[in-house]
Structures are given as structure tokens and as C-alpha cells.
Amino acid sequence: MSAAAIAIGVAAGIVAGLLGVGGGVLFVPGLVLVLGLGQHQAEATSLLAIVPVAIVGTCTQDRYGNVRRDDALLLGGLSLAGAGAGVALANALSGTVLRDAFAALMVLVAAQLVRRVLSSGGASPRSSPAHDG
Amino acid sequence: MVIGTLAGLFSGLFGVGGGSVIVPLLVLWLGYDERSATATSLAAIIFIAAFGAAAQGLYGNVNVLDAALIGLPAVGGVVIGTWLQQRLSARWISLLFAAVLVASAVELVLR
Numbered sequence: 001m002s003a004a005a006i007a008i009g010v011a012a013g014i015v016a017g018l019l020g021v022g023g024g025v026l027f028v029p030g031l032v033l034v035l036g037l038g039q040h041q042a043e044a045t046s047l048l049a050i051v052p053v054a055i056v057g058t059c060t061q062d063r064y065g066n067v068r069r070d071d072a073l074l075l076g077g078l079s080l081a082g083a084g085a086g087v088a089l090a091n092a093l094s095g096t097v098l099r100d101a102f103a104a105l106m107v108l109v110a111a112q113l114v115r116r117v118l119s120s121g122g123a124s125p126r127s128s129p130a131h132d133g
Numbered sequence: 134m135v136i137g138t139l140a141g142l143f144s145g146l147f148g149v150g151g152g153s154v155i156v157p158l159l160v161l162w163l164g165y166d167e168r169s170a171t172a173t174s175l176a177a178i179i180f181i182a183a184f185g186a187a188a189q190g191l192y193g194n195v196n197v198l199d200a201a202l203i204g205l206p207a208v209g210g211v212v213i214g215t216w217l218q219q220r221l222s223a224r225w226i227s228l229l230f231a232a233v234l235v236a237s238a239v240e241l242v243l244r
Contacts, residue, residue, distance in 0.1 A: 002202060007206075009203040010207065010210040011210065012203070014211070014213050019171070023150050023178075024147070024148055024150050030203060032241060042148065044189030044194030048182070048197065050150045050186075053207045054150060054182060057175040064219060067169075067172045068173045076176070076180030077180065078138060079137040082143075085145060089145070091194075102147055106235070109231075
């Protein structure tokens with residue numbers, strides 16, 4: 001049980017560092033499916049688990065010079081009201097509704113990842129011979 | 134401003150960082166490259182997740198022990214992931230991760 005939780009943690013961290021998404025989107029199902037938490041508890045616990053991951057990830061990225069600090073502070077500050085509203089909304093919904101919405105979110109994130117892959121490296125060589133190679 | 138509000142709402146509602154909202158919007162609207170977008174998104178998420186966790190704590194939903202059990206190993210993982218990001222194409226990992234997400238979503242609903 002604990003070993004599985006730790007494995008999920010490591011995997012989620014790797015994906016988060018690699019793709020910039022995937023902390024919470026793996027934490028929540030991991031907490032529900034492996035540790036047996038309810039959807040509300042899993043989401044709340046996921047938020048707390050994300051904090052150390054984001055701190056270390058940010059410090060590492062900052063060393064590579066990738067963090068734009070002003071924008072990050074602005075974004076983080078502006079999002080607090082939204083986060084409060086989101087938490088209130090989550091707690092107003094039933095666990096089942098929240099779970100189904102979360103499953104839909106996971107599928108959307110998956111679709112987004114696939115689209116990103118297709119649009120970044122996916123220009124078909126046949127479709128635009130002028131830019132070939 | 135819209136990005137921040139949307140990301141916060143999303144994060145609070147779903148218990149995720151909000152990176153899946155922030156990253157594409159930074160790329161599409163503000164012209165960020167992928168790496169700056171993921172890095173800046175991670176930094177913003179520190180504030181979003183900390184505040185969201187505190188708010189959820191008021192509802193008594195936060196399980197600190199489980200958060201540590203899953204979050205601390207993830208810290209090691211994120212260092213490895215960030216190191217890898219500088220060195221390899223995320224193409225296949227993205228596709229694999231997408232498959233894992235869909236499978237987990239199905240299991241979550243059917244369970």
C-alpha cells in the first residue's frame with residue numbers, strides 16, 4: 001500500500017518535471033484508487049502534496065533560467081480568489097459528480113497532450129515540401 | 134489575469150496544480166516557449182496549491198500523512214523529470230502519459 005503510494009509519487013513527480021502537468025492529475029486517482037480516499041479528501045490531499053513538488057521543481061527550473069518570476073508571481077497572486085472559489089465549489093458537489101468531472105478532466109488533459117505532440121513535431125513532411133527536413 | 138483566475142478555479146475544484154490550464158494558455162496567449170511555460174507554471178502553482186490546500190484544510194479534507202507519503206517521493210521524481218526534460222523529447226512520454234490518464238479515468242468511473 002505505502003510502497004504503491006510512493007511509486008505513484010515518484011512517477012507523478014517525474015511526469016510533472018518533464019511535462020509541467022501531471023502532479024495532481026496523477027495524485028488524485030492514485031489517492032482514490034490506491035489509498036482508498038474519497039474524491040474530496042483525495043483532491044484536498046493532492047493540493048498539499050503538490051506544494052513541495054512545485055517548490056523543488058521551480059528551484060530546479062530556475063537554475064536552468066526558465067522561470068519568468070514576475071509573471072509567476074502575478075499568475076499565482078491572481079489565482080488565489082479562483083482557488084478559493086474552486087474549493088468551495090468542490091465541497092458543494094457530491095463525491096460522485098466530482099469524480100466523474102475529474103475523470104472527464106483526465107481525458108481532456110490526455111487529449112491536450114496528444115494534440116501538443118501532433119502539433120509540435122507532427123507536421124507531415126508530405127504536406128509541406130517547401131519546409132521539408 | 135484571465136489565465137490566473139481560470140487556473141485558480143480549476144485547481145481548487147479538481148485538486149490539481151492548474152498546470153494543464155496555465156501551460157497551454159501561456160504558450161497560446163503570451164507566446165511562451167514550452168520550457169518557460171512549464172517552469173513559470175510550476176512557480177505559480179506553489180501559491181495556488183498552498184492556498185487551495187489551506188482552504189480545503191478548513192473543510193477538514195486534507196490528509197497530511199497521505200500527502201507526505203505521495204508528495205515527498207514526488208519531489209525526487211520531479212528533479213529526475215526536470216533533468217530529463219533538458220535532454221530528451223517528451224513526445225513518446227506525452228503519448229504514454231495520455232494513455233495512462235485515459236485508463237485511470239475509466240477505472241475511476243467504473244470502480
